Each structure stands twice: as C-alpha cells, then as structure tokens.
Amino acid sequence: MTVPRLELRGITKRYPGVLANDEASLCVAPGEIHAVLGENGAGKSTLMKIAYGALAPDAGEVRWDGRPVRLASPDDARALGMGMVFQHFALFETLTVAQNVALGLPAAMAREAARPWLAPLIERYRLDLDPDAYVGDLSVGERQRVELLRALAARPRLLILDEPTSVLSSAARQALFRTLRQLAQEGRSVVYISHKLAEIRELCDRCTVLRAGRTVAVLDPRATGQDELAALMLGEAVDRVAPGGAASAGEIALSVEALSVPAGEGERIGLREVSLALRAGEILGVAGVSGNGQSALFAVLSGERTAALDDAVRLHGRPIGRLGPAARRELGLRAIPEERLGRGCVPDMGLDENVLLTAPPSGGWLHRRRLTAAAAGIVSRYGVRAASPRAPARSLSGGNLQRFMVGRELEGAPTVLVVAQPTWGVDVGAAARIHQALIDLRDTGAAVLLISEDMDELLAVCDRLAVMAAGRISPVVTRAEVSAEALGRWMEGGWGHAAA
Template sequence: MESSPPADAPPPRLELRGITKRFPGCLANDHVNLVLQGGEIHALLGENGAGKSTLVKMIYGVLHPDSGSMLWQGQEVRVPDPAGARRLGIGMVFQHFSLFDTLTVTENIALGLDNPGPMAALANRIRTVSERYGLALDPDRHVFHLSVGERQRVEIVRCLLQDPKLLIMDEPTSVLTPQEATKLFETLRRLAAEGCTILYISHKLEEIRALCSRATVLRGGRVVGACDPRQETARGLAEMMIGSELSTPERPPQGAAGAARLSVRNLSTSSDNPFATNLKDVTFEVRAGEILGIAGVAGNGQAELMAALSGEALIADPAAVQIEGLPSGHLGPRARRALGLAFVPEERLGRGTVPELSLSDNALLSGYASETLVTGGMVRFAKARAYAETIIKGFNVVTHGHKAEARSLSGGNLQKFIIGREILQRPKLLIVGQPTWGVDAGAAAAIHQALIGLARSGAAVLVISQDLDELFVLSDRISVLFHGRLSDSRPTHETSVERIGLLMGGLFATPPDEDGEIARAL
C-alpha cells in the first residue's frame, strides 16, 4: 500500500501490522495494517460497525489484539492497559466524556492523571496549556456549568498535559456547533505542526477533507483503501466507505401545509434535577405534510422536550401540548399513541428497544395497540412475529430474523427497525430524536428517504437532531433549541448552516438570561 520510506527516515510514529481481533460471532478487525507518521492528521474512516472503535481501543490498550503486532517508533510493544498507553505517549479523547459534574475542571483532570501533583500547580499547568492551544478553559469552574464543547476541551487538555505523541479523537465534532468545530480544528492543526500525530475518527466527510492529510478506510473490519482526502470528493469517500454507490434522498416538493397536527404553546418545565435543562416558553407547531427540524447541541433541553412530547413526562398545563387540537399534556404515552402519535427516541437500545428481547417482542413494545397484537389480555405472538417480519422486509433490516435479539443488530439496522416499526403504524404525527446518530451512510439515506416519504404522504414529522447536514436534507423548516428556549422557525431554503450554527451557540433575538449564560456562551 505504501512505498517503503528511505532507510535513513525516522520510523513511523505508530505502525500496526496484521492486527486481528475476533469477538464471538464477528471478526471486528481482520489483518489491519496502519502506518501513522509523526505530525500528520490521519483520518480513520468507516461506517458504524466497520471496526474503527475496536482498532483504536486496541491502540489505547482497552482491548487486546488476538494476533498482529504494534510498533511504536519502530519498537515492537504491547499495550496492556490505558495507563500503559499513556506512558508511551498515547492520549485518547472518547466520544462520551468521563467527567464528574460536581467536581471542578482541575479536580476532574487530576482524577485522570497518573501523577497529578499539587492542585494549585496543576491548575497553573491547565491554564498554560489551554492558552497555548486556544482552548479557553477556567480550571476552577464546576463541570456542570460547562457547555459540551467546554467539556470536550477538559478531556483534550487532560490528554495534552501528558505531552502525547499520538492523540486519538473519536468522533469529536458530533457534539459541537460548526463554530466550535472550526476552533477545534485550529487546535488540532497547531498540535500537528508541533509534531503530535492525530488519529481522527469520523464519518463526517467534509470535515475529514478539510482537516486530514491522509485517510485509511475500513469496511467490515478490513482496510479497503487509503487516500489523500483533499484529493477526493465527499461522495467518493462515502462510496469507498460503504462500498457501493450512495443514493441521495429524493425530495418531492412540499404541497400546501395542512392542519397543525402538533401545537406546543408556552411549554415550560421545572425539574428537581439540578443538571436538567428546563424548557422556557417553547412554542411551535408541526403541520400535516411537513418536516420541522429542531437543531441544537445536546443538553440544551432536547431530552426534556422529547419526554414532554412523548408523554413520559406529564405537563401541568394540558393545553401546552396539543395533538390534533386536543389538549394532551396530561396524557401518558399510551393515550398519546392512541391519538396518532408515534415516537422514535434518541436511545435506540434501552429505550426504543429492549436489548435482550427478540425483534418480535420489540415489535410488540410499541405496536401492541395500533396493530392489535393483544386481545383479551393475551399476546398474539404469531401476529407479532408477522409484524416484525413485515418491518424487517419493508425496511431492509439486515438480521437473521424476528428471533434475533435487538442488541445483536448494528446501530443502523436497529434504527431502521425502529423507524419502520413506527412508520408502519401509519402515525399522523411522528417525533424522531437523532434519527441517524451513529448510523452508517447507507442506512442513513434509507431512513431519510422513509421520513420524507412519510411526510409527503400527509403525516407531520418532527426531527430533533444535532446533525445540521441531516436537518438541511430533511426539514422544511428549522428551529434551534438553546438553553431550553426555542428560536422561531425559518424555512430551510431561506437560512444557512452558518446562521443556524450561530443560533446553536445562543445568538438569539431574545434577551439574555438573567445569569448571563448566553453572553458567556458567545
């Protein structure tokens, strides 16, 4: 794949040779070779389930390869655990942060270091490092005050304090606004210029084209290609990743918007949980035949809005949530489903499905009423199985049948199953959270097509997502949720990613909060 370097060139920072890792029932990595040079930003590209996470977890010592060897600066090494990886000079920023909300930035960082030293000195080091790399961070703040972007900076600074020679970033921009992502790229470029190698995992192709100088593409656990992403189109990269041609969702023009299927009027919530985001006067409506997109960085009230709309959290004022004109705030999920609501939650495993149960049981989970899978208190198992098979066939769910446990499906296939289960109930109103988060490009295109199809057939669709690209593909109108407030919606063709990005950072026309949080976020 690579021409061998001249004899006097320094050895690569990291070289993987024939790394193989097998899990029961699946070959996650199959003789993977990877060469990372000093100071390069190298993309690791692949669909979900392609083996990216497994590979980097082995580099970081979380998992251990079954066979193959790993050379660190030319020396063969074994990485027994993450502490061993840190000793070598490998740092990793995970997709999900491991921070304690009630501790300060310094305390959190001290917990992650092998030898933190005195706290005051550590706080000074944090200040120095964060200034040097443009990662604005106050060491004395408590983590629960921080935005997601700031939390990620804590994780990055924690890695940088150990002078890493290799920094692994796992889907770092999935939680950032476009502006925050741009800032992160500046930091990463500066690090690379100083000689730190960055292994950048993502499935966002435009980002990789903007940032990385080389890319290795994984598919089905194997390396299927390497390229210079700057020379490729995003479409070319996507097709390399999924191994076939990519279909773009067709978008027939929207007819005249129908009656309001969902109207939310001055919806406010208050929670005992100090870490919850309270909704403040959220007002919007979704009409028959249209898709409304709600953008926003996670933690700005999405979870609370979803719970209030699904009926998992009841609202004191019934009229605040109206389904088909009927006050529904006091109704539970069962009663709202009876009114024609269907719902796809953000957590597909553990809320949308029960991981340990079969697909036919999971079809029963939300379809029991509308598909009449229960009569006289008894479950009609044959009918539930048939319904599961209909979903599997109709939505091309790759699985070995209705008996498969939900957890055995890949993220994309499980999401196709859930979306299919909800759409086949012919809802008048569908609410979807993060429809394609962590879903491979092929499945994402299928899901997008299904959602557009549902809306064009006359249903109202509400999509709550952090992925702006997705919202621009799907939505007829877009609003932004920030600190529990919802902006006015704008027709998608009249706005731009930049403008929505600014709103996601809190640049609302509304007056700032009394505590000045919006001002800080700017």
C-alpha cells in the same frame, strides 16, 4: 522514513457470527491527522478499541514507536501516551464533570485536576461545561464534550476521536479543528473517525478506508472527491435522497403553547414560553447548540416529562400534556431519542425484545416467533447489520442501532414522529436511507419534528425551521427563507421578533 507513532498489522477480530476485522492495517505518523473511514459495521470502532487496549485481537500486531507492544488494558495504552474518546460514552453519571475527568487521569495528574486549572482548560477548548455539574444531568452533546475534555487533559501523544463532532456546533467544531491542528504541529498524532466526508477532506492529512473489516485504501482525502470516498467506503455509489412531492402542510398535528419548564437538577436551561405548531405533511426542524433546551423539549413532547397544564401540549387537538409515553403512542405519536443505549434500547436485551419497548403485545401475551419475525423485518428493510434478530442491542455499532431504532418506530405507522439527532454517528449511506425514510413518512401525510445540531441535515430535509437558544424558540421560517449563516446567528439568540 519517519518511524510510525502507531501501526496495526494484520488485525483480525471475530465475534459470534461476525468477522469485525479481517487482517486490517493502519499506520499513523507523528504529527499526522489520520482519518479512519468506513460504513457502520465496517470494523472502525473495533479496530480502535484494539489499538487502545480495550479489546484483544485474535491475530495481528500492534506497534508503538516502531516497537511491538502488548496492550492488556486501556491503562497500558494511556501509559504509552494514547487517549481516546469513544462513540459510546464511558462516564459515571453520579459523578461531576471534574470527577469524571480526574478518574481518567494518572494519579499525579488527577490530584492536579482538582485544582482550578480545569476551568481554563474548558475555556481554552471552548467546551462550555460546568465542572460541578453531574454527568447524569447533561445532554448527549455535553457528555461527549466531557469525554473529549478527559482525553485532552492527559496531554496524549496520540489522540483517537470516534465521531467527535456529531453533536458540536459549527463554531465548536472549528475550535476543535484548531486544537487538533495545534496538536499535530506539536508532533502529536490524531486518529479521526468520522462519517462526515467534508470534515475529513478539510482536516485530515491521510485517510484509511475500511470495508467489511478489511483495509481497502490509504489515500490523501484532500485530493479525493466526496463521491469517490463514499464509493470506496460502501463499495458502490451512494443513493441520492429523493425530495419527494412538495410538502403540502395540513392541519396542526402537534402544538405547544406558552410552555415553560424549569431547569432540572444539574441543568442550566429549561424551556421559556415555547410555542410551536407542527402540521401534518411537513418536516419541521429545530436547530440549536446542545444544551439550549432541546432535550427538555423532546422529553415534554415524548411524554418522558409531563407538563404542568394538560393543554400545554396538544396532539391532533387533544390535550396530552399529562399523558405518559405509552398513552401518546396509542394516539399516534412516536419518539426516537438521541441516546441509543439506555433510553432508546436496553443494551443487554435482544433486538426482538427491544421491539417490545414501543410495541407491547396485544392481550398481554408474548409471541416469541412474532417478535423475532418483527425484528428480522426491521433488520432486512432498514439494512441493519446484526448477527441475528436476537442479537443484544449493545453488540451493534452505533449507526446500525440507530437504523434499528428508526425502523422500529416507523413500523408503528406514526401520525406524528419526534426524532432527535437521527443520523448521529451514522455513515453517509445509512444517513441517506434515514433521511429518505423521514421524507417518505412526511409524504404519507404524517408530521415529523426533527431536532438536530447538524445544519446540513436540517437544510436538506426540512420544510420549515426554527432555532432554540437559551430555552427560547425562534420564529418558524420556511427553508427558502433562511440560510445556514442566518441559522448560525440565531443559535446565539440573535433573531428578530417577526413571526413566520
């Protein structure tokens, strides 16, 4: 038998109030693309951090090429030939792309990274990055590509990818798959963590399923149906999203008129004459490849960035272009950013304290019990797995933190909700729950603007759709008028001139 490249035996890891891994196991062969599947909080990220030396297990053994190894840090793992792209980024925002790549490499390779070979590497993997751009000025999707570039630059023997395609376009995703298959053909191993069951069935040779911290199955995903995979992951069948009543769009709730915003420092694309009308009682989707102006649009709509003219943005007919986020919330607009830690939540604050970010206390008084009760209600109603309502935001998995953020904003009963990448890194069960919450909100008569790079998500929940490319926005069309193929062409700016 082939000696496993990486083997984890009986791994156990406890946190206060949480058993993250419970004698979990994983075996990855040379030249294999191996998926690790599980719902949010199942212990996938913790298991991978242990494999990479970022965490120490409380019990169990890590073996590399058949030999037991003790990994005191990621440096030890990298010295063996491992590379990892984390779901939550580990980048220096004040440094450039090239500098961040160099910092992730051994000294000899880091010197080489300063040479012109970095640009061809970016082109080879179709990562569409400017080596001289500062990471702090990049979108979430672009930052994920920097992490991927840094890992690939070290030429690893085993590459761990945690939700690598969450914010990649279809073309970029297929380019990544080609790269991963080439790595496997060269005898390298890939550990692929994803909630996208179709991707796992298309790409991976084997799949290890985790549930509640334990390994419950090892199987061939290509011979297993998506419903069966989902049931193994969740321990039950996945609830189907109910489409709700037919959308009955009402008055214009949020509008943008001829909005132009210059590209900020380090940005390549601003907004160019963007006009858009969102109506009450509908979900309007905005598709596009990351970095084409979606982040700027979200910032202007949420109030993070103000417009030059007050009437460039209107909420229920009222000019709000120069109002900040707090003033817009008072008028009924709430926003959920794509970046969870740092923008959506303060990492070291408890969930109860994070409730305050978008629901400040009336009269200026803080009532700790009320805050804790509010956070506990969100945790219960939206299926958030947390040690307690006071658990720090950083202690939650990405998907559970996303559930909390969605619940926090929906509890504010918005008349207009602007949300970016709501199911990025979220398991199939949680994604269905979030989609249902957005549909239910729409059915109350609220207006939802959904900015996403997930084509399946947009086609599943939206009533109307538009595409952003190069800072411009396409005509708006109904769901029935457009196909996934047409949207893909529009992402390259190839739309007609007829308005919907």
